[in-house]
Amino acid sequence: MLKVQHLVKIYPNGTQALRDVSFEVADGEFLAIIGLSGSGKSTLLRCINRLIEPTAGRILWDDIDITAASGAEMRKIRRQIGMIFQQFNLVKRSSVMTNVLSGRLGYVGTVPSLLGHFSREDRARALANLAQVGLEDKAYVRADALSGGQQQRVGIARALMQNPRLILADEPVASLDPVLAHSILKYLEQLNKERGITVLCSLHFLDLVHRYATRAIALKDGQVVFAGLPHEIDDAQFKAIYGQEAERVSIT
Amino acid sequence: MPPTTLVPFFRSPTARTAALSALIPGSGQLYQRRYWRAALAFLTTALLLFLVNWGLVNFKIGQVTVGGITTSWLWLAVAGFWAWNVWDAWAVAAGRRSSAGVGVLCAAVVLYVLAWNVTDVRIERLITRFADFRKVAVDIVNPDLFSIAVDGEKQTCSWGCLLNAVRAGNLAAIAPSENFGDILGRFKPVEAGGLWVRLGLAQPGQTITTFIPGKLFETIALGLLATIFSIIVAVPLSFFAAHNIMSRVWGGAAIYYVMRTFLNVVRAVDTVIWALLIIVWVGLGNMAGIIALTIHSVAALGKLYSEEIEHIDPGPVEAVTATGANLFQVIRYAVIPQIVPPFLAYSLLRWDINMRAATVVGFVAGGGIGFFVVETIRLGAYPQYAAALWGIAVVIIAVDAISARWRERILSDQSPAEVQAPRPWYTSLRTWSYIFLGAALFAGSWLLLKLDARVLLEPAPTFGRLVRDFVTIDLSPAVLDIVVKEILVTIFQALLATTFGGLAAIPFSFLAAKNLTGRSRLLRWIYYATRGLFNVLRSIEALLYVAIFVFWVGIGPFAGVLGLAVTAFALLGKLFSEAIENIDAGPLEAVTATGANRLQAIRYAILPQIVPPFVSYAIYQWDINIRMATIIGFAGGGGIGLRLNNYFGMLQYHKAGTVVLFIVAVVALMDFASAKLREKLV
Numbered sequence: 001m002l003k004v005q006h007l008v009k010i011y012p013n014g015t016q017a018l019r020d021v022s023f024e025v026a027d028g029e030f031l032a033i034i035g036l037s038g039s040g041k042s043t044l045l046r047c048i049n050r051l052i053e054p055t056a057g058r059i060l061w062d063d064i065d066i067t068a069a070s071g072a073e074m075r076k077i078r079r080q081i082g083m084i085f086q087q088f089n090l091v092k093r094s095s096v097m098t099n100v101l102s103g104r105l106g107y108v109g110t111v112p113s114l115l116g117h118f119s120r121e122d123r124a125r126a127l128a129n130l131a132q133v134g135l136e137d138k139a140y141v142r143a144d145a146l147s148g149g150q151q152q153r154v155g156i157a158r159a160l161m162q163n164p165r166l167i168l169a170d171e172p173v174a175s176l177d178p179v180l181a182h183s184i185l186k187y188l189e190q191l192n193k194e195r196g197i198t199v200l201c202s203l204h205f206l207d208l209v210h211r212y213a214t215r216a217i218a219l220k221d222g223q224v225v226f227a228g229l230p231h232e233i234d235d236a237q238f239k240a241i242y243g244q245e246a247e248r249v250s251i252t
Numbered sequence: 253m254p255p256t257t258l259v260p261f262f263r264s265p266t267a268r269t270a271a272l273s274a275l276i277p278g279s280g281q282l283y284q285r286r287y288w289r290a291a292l293a294f295l296t297t298a299l300l301l302f303l304v305n306w307g308l309v310n311f312k313i314g315q316v317t318v319g320g321i322t323t324s325w326l327w328l329a330v331a332g333f334w335a336w337n338v339w340d341a342w343a344v345a346a347g348r349r350s351s352a353g354v355g356v357l358c359a360a361v362v363l364y365v366l367a368w369n370v371t372d373v374r375i376e377r378l379i380t381r382f383a384d385f386r387k388v389a390v391d392i393v394n395p396d397l398f399s400i401a402v403d404g405e406k407q408t409c410s411w412g413c414l415l416n417a418v419r420a421g422n423l424a425a426i427a428p429s430e431n432f433g434d435i436l437g438r439f440k441p442v443e444a445g446g447l448w449v450r451l452g453l454a455q456p457g458q459t460i461t462t463f464i465p466g467k468l469f470e471t472i473a474l475g476l477l478a479t480i481f482s483i484i485v486a487v488p489l490s491f492f493a494a495h496n497i498m499s500r501v502w503g504g505a506a507i508y509y510v511m512r513t514f515l516n517v518v519r520a521v522d523t524v525i526w527a528l529l530i531i532v533w534v535g536l537g538n539m540a541g542i543i544a545l546t547i548h549s550v551a552a553l554g555k556l557y558s559e560e561i562e563h564i565d566p567g568p569v570e571a572v573t574a575t576g577a578n579l580f581q582v583i584r585y586a587v588i589p590q591i592v593p594p595f596l597a598y599s600l601l602r603w604d605i606n607m608r609a610a611t612v613v614g615f616v617a618g619g620g621i622g623f624f625v626v627e628t629i630r631l632g633a634y635p636q637y638a639a640a641l642w643g644i645a646v647v648i649i650a651v652d653a654i655s656a657r658w659r660e661r662i663l664s665d666q667s668p669a670e671v672q673a674p675r676p677w678y679t680s681l682r683t684w685s686y687i688f689l690g691a692a693l694f695a696g697s698w699l700l701l702k703l704d705a706r707v708l709l710e711p712a713p714t715f716g717r718l719v720r721d722f723v724t725i726d727l728s729p730a731v732l733d734i735v736v737k738e739i740l741v742t743i744f745q746a747l748l749a750t751t752f753g754g755l756a757a758i759p760f761s762f763l764a765a766k767n768l769t770g771r772s773r774l775l776r777w778i779y780y781a782t783r784g785l786f787n788v789l790r791s792i793e794a795l796l797y798v799a800i801f802v803f804w805v806g807i808g809p810f811a812g813v814l815g816l817a818v819t820a821f822a823l824l825g826k827l828f829s830e831a832i833e834n835i836d837a838g839p840l841e842a843v844t845a846t847g848a849n850r851l852q853a854i855r856y857a858i859l860p861q862i863v864p865p866f867v868s869y870a871i872y873q874w875d876i877n878i879r880m881a882t883i884i885g886f887a888g889g890g891g892i893g894l895r896l897n898n899y900f901g902m903l904q905y906h907k908a909g910t911v912v913l914f915i916v917a918v919v920a921l922m923d924f925a926s927a928k929l930r931e932k933l934v
Contacts, residue, residue, distance in 0.1 A: 049574055079576030089567035093665070094589045095674075102585045106576025114584050140673050155571075162575055 001026055002048070002166065002198070007057035009043050009222075017043040019222040021057070025200065025215075027165075030192045032213035032230065033202040036242060040222040041202040045168045048200070049081045050074055061166075079106025082159025082197075084188075086171035088151040092144035096135065096154050099143050100126040103161030122161075129157040133187060149180040156187050167191065169201040173208070181205075185212050206233065206248065266345040273341035277334060280341030289344065293337045296355075300330045300362050303740075310737060313369045326365060332358035364751075367744035371809040371890070378805065385804040391634035392800070395642050399429040408635060431636045434624065435643045437466040465700055468643045471620040473697035474538060475607035475651075478545030480694060482606075483599050485550045489515075490557030491583070496569075497561060500579055512558075518551035520919035521912060523609045524795070524883040525893075527617035528900050529912075532718045533711045536618035538701040544613055549606055556598045557591075564590040597659045604655040611644050612795045615886050616897075619701070629799050629887075637799070641792060648791035714903060721905035722912070731907050734895065739914045741809055742891040743922075745884075746877035748813045753820025754870045760785075760821075761828030768832065782825070789822035794880050798889035812889025816877050824873050831865040868930045875926040882915050 002025040009018040017040045025031050033041050046052040048059055050066060059066040061077070069077055082103075090099045104122050105113055112118075118126075130136045133153035135146075143151060152172060159167055169188060173181035189212050191197045203209050209216050210230045218226035218233075218241040226237055239246065273280030278294030304326045307313035314324035336355035343350035367373075378385075394410035400417060401407075402425075409417070409426060417426050428438070441461050444454035454460050491497050493511040498504030527544035534540050564587060572586040614622025621640055628637040677683050762768055764782035769775040798815030805811050835858060843857040885893025892911060899908040 051570055051574060075576040075578060077576075078574055081574070083571065083574040085567060085571060087567050089565075089571035091568040091572075091586055091589045092565075093592070094585075097673075098585070098589075102572050102577070102581075103575050105572065105578075105581045105585065110578060110580055113581055158571070158575070168574075 001060075001062060002200075003058075003060040004044075004048070005058045005060070007044070007047060007059065008055045009040075009047060009052065010055045017222050018047070018054070018057075021219070021222070021224055023217050023224060023227055025198060027198055028192070028196050030189065030199045030201070030212060030214045032209040032216040033200065033219065034204075034206070034209060034216060034241065035202075035219035039219040041219055042170050043222075044219065045083075045170050045200060045202060048168060049078050049083060051083075075106055079162050080165050082162050082164035082167040084152070084155050084159055084167065084169040084172045086174050088148070088155045088175070090143040090151055090154055090158075092142070094143060095140050096130065096143055096146070097123075097126060097139045099154055100130060100139075100157045100161055103158035106162065126157070126161060129160040130154075132160065133157050148176050149183060152176060152180075152184050153187065156184070156191075160191075164197060166198045166200070169199060171202050171204065174204055181208060182211075188212070206238070209233075266342055269345035270338050270342040274334075274338045277337045280338070281344055284341070284344050286344055289340070293340065293355075296359055297330070297334060297337060300333055300359060303366055304330055304362060306736075306740070307366045307369065311369055313366055326362055329358045329361040329365075333362075363744075363747060367748045370741050371745050371748055371813050373748065373810050373813065374805060377810075381804055381806075385800075388634050388800055388803050392638040392641065394635060395639035396429055396431040396635035397639050397642070398426050398432065401425045401427070410635075431639050433464075433466060434636075435466045435468050435621070435640055437469060438464055440464050467621040467624045467640070468647060470538065470701060471610045471614075471622075471644075472607070472647065473700045474541050474545065474613070474620045475603065475610035476693060477697045477701070477703075478542050478549055478610065479599065479603040479606045481542070481546045482549035482553055482602065485546070486553035486557055487595070489550065489554045490561060493554055493558035494561035496564075496566070497583070497587070500582075512555075515551045515554045515558075516920050516923070517916050518547060519555060520879070520916045520923070521548070522879055522883045523548040523613055524616050524886060525896065525912065525915070527613050527615075528896065529718070531617055532900075533715050534707045535712060537707075538617075538619035539703055539707055541610070541613045541617040541619040541622075542701070542703065544617055545606055545609055548609070549602055552605070553598060553602050556602075557595060560591055560594040560598065561587065593662050593665045596662045600655045600659050600662070604651055607651045608648055608791075608793055611648070612793045612883075615795060625796065625799070641796060644796070645788055645791045649787055652787065652791065714905075717903070718905045722909040724906060725909035725913060726904075726906040727910060731910055735892070735907075735910050735914050738892040738895045738911075739918055742881045742893075743878055743918065745809055745813050745816065745889075745891055746874055746881040749816030749877050749881070750820050750824075750870060750874040752813070752817040753822075754824050754866075754873065756817075756821045757825035757828055758866075760825050761832060764825060764829035765832035767835075783829075786822045786825045786829075789818055790826065792819075794819040795884060795887045795889075798884045798887040802888040807888040807890075809890030812881065812884040812891055815884055815887075815889055816880055819880070820873050820877060823876075824869060827869045827873075828862075828866055831862055831869065834865075835861045864933050868933045871926045871929055871933075875922050878922050879919055882919070 004024070005022050007018050007021040008016075010016050021040070021044060033044065035041050043052055047054045048066070050069075054067055057067070064077070066074075066077055091102070094102075101118050101122060104118065104126075108118065108122070127136060127139060130139055133156050135150060135153055135157070138146060138150065138154075143154060146154065152175075155172075167188065172188070173184050176184065185201075185208060188199055188201065192199045201213070203213075213230050216226070216228065216230045216233065217224055218237075220241055225241055226233065233241070238248065269280035269283055271280070272283055273293070276294070277297035278290040278292070280290075281293055282290035304314070304324055307326070308315060308324040314326040315322060316325050317323075333355055336358060340350045340352075340355065394412070396408050396410070398409045398414060399406040400409035400413060400422075406427075406429070408429060414426065417423055428436075432438075439461050440463075441459050442464075444456065444458045444460045448454040448460065449456050489511070492507055493515055495508055498508040501507070523544050526547050527540055530540045530543045530547075534543065568586040568590065569582060572582050577585065610620055610622075612622045612625075614620040614624070615626050617623075621644060625637060625640050628634070628640065760782055763775075763778050764786060766779065769779040794815045796815075797818045798811055801811035801814040805814065839857040839861070840853055843853045848856065881889075881891050881893075882896075883893045885891045885895065886897055888894075892915060896908055896911045896915075899905070899911060
């Protein structure tokens, strides 16, 4: 169970990204986070693994206070939380294999990892995870030689190396060709259903929310303006989230 | 005036702003919250007031006597600037566009009139003393490289003589001259010993013929070793000067600022000046040269490296951090893979720069070709000096080309098509051959330079005094007067040199732009000739040109200006021509499509694209020239370097410390100002 309580984030330049955000996520849920660009989705996800320090509020995960964790404790928490990024965030000049193995860094010793050494099991696991996303033949290719969709699958494989109980996905399909969106989200759905990994995923398109999410929350100007089941988002709700000018568009 | 009429006037914010600026320049702009403008107006006015007064008192610059009062007509230009500042304040308040034209003009009049006078510009000497230059020029064209045996006696044999010998089939009489041997090296029979005997290649006492490398090889070794040492030191240092790394460490911000300041201070002092300091520690010789080159190079590389670390894509750093990795792991897996190509490229660039610096560091440190050059100048041996110049040009042009080609290859960063699992590095023959080659070059250079690390532990007795005097520097008014005067001369030298060099470079740069000269065979030849001219001129350091100009126009700041102008011409010519090559053809097409004629097209489609980079490069060059101007005094080019050399010579270290302090302040300030200005321009 992940509990976000009264979360506030004010950036040093004075921007109020999150204003008193509270919600809960049960284990095994696929929670979609929707809202316009700049509504605070990315900030919210990054506060959960504290890539961004929240200004106030608490985040409890199985009753451990993430917001109070020390540096070493935080790293132990982070290694159980996989993260997937809009821009994939692979090290482009490193091989796919190295990128995937870097997901294991929270578990291995500093000295061997600095020397580039990973155990036989870790390497086998990396290949298995690459196979899971259909890229086992690309293991030794440099990451920048892959297409966007392939890079995002490497990103998923990297997150899987962490053996995560929770995955944070920040607009995982926004930089991809619309036709590739489903292929990526299906992997996330599979992980959610088969392995019971909780997924928090920010999304742009409402029909993707309908298709994959078990529950949704909507942010507007850093506040939660909707929380409920995806099909409950009617036209009035839609206008409240996206503004009066917005029109529904779909991606198929 | 009754207050009733004044009040409505000052109620108008525009009038109030203008009145403020009339009282104190910049205050009106400050009142309008235009902070940069305010600072610029205030500081420039203050600077002009100071400079005109300084010029009048010290050099009687612009002195006129009007109605019995002796003053300077330059005050008119200062008044002009003041008036412009009032107008600017009014324009800002009224929301109008304000043009800097008049202000820049007034400031430029003051600067150039002062510069012209304090650097003792005597253009006429270029003509009246041309005969002196001709003698040197003839020697430079005919370097002492070969000798010919005439009646059993060796005579210098230059190009004409060589040609005759070839025609006459008399090549056997030609041999490399002594000078050639000094510069490049010679084969010499020596008694075998040491390594040869130990390796079993010769018997003890046996005479073997070996190659004794000349000064040019020493110079190459100096540049190479200094580059290797500075990379080793600068790479770890740069992480402490990178904001994005240090912000993740407790107390990192403080370390970052200390580190950055340290690098900037060290970088502001030229290699040759470092050499002056270092010889007090380790004595004359190659060791002093290596240390001086390394220190400056560490600071320069440290800055470039750390900026490169700051410019990496933050995405992977975020992603690896999110997996629970610690700082070292994040650096190893997200930072290092990204910085390898730019680090390699900058290291190669630095190798190029270090090789150039290595050709002159010997002026002071005593080693390499620089020392040889000083000797030839002292003896007036210009054919020998010329041979050294030719040798330097060949080496530096080669280094420049190799470094540029490698950099291009590294930065294109092609991803290999390899899909096999990579083998560990220690099983690769190629890696081992690189390691072996590197080690051999390192050891060879070390042996060639006859370096002995023990001298580091045995500083000269005056070293303690140097350290003590540098801490308690002399800031008495008498010394300050001299130092301020010399540093201003230095700045003005750099200004004039950049102006002369830049103006001369503009027409040539068009001839060296590929996109303008591709049309006919003649133009293409002109293109290659101009490019070649830039490259040859660029390969010789300003200090070496100064040595020639000293002979032509006499010792003094003007010779320094001319020496700097030649290098400015070469570098700006190259940069300008590249700026022309980089213009976007789109606007030209669009303007031409509107029916504009050729001149109109140049005015509206080309000029707007090349003026900002030209101005930006010129400012950059001024910045570089100030740094170089601090050392041209070592070759008789005037400015602060001469004074510094004298203070060191007379062991007046507390005064030398003052000079170094001022150099650091001025160079760092100009560096900052030029970076800010260029940021605004581009």
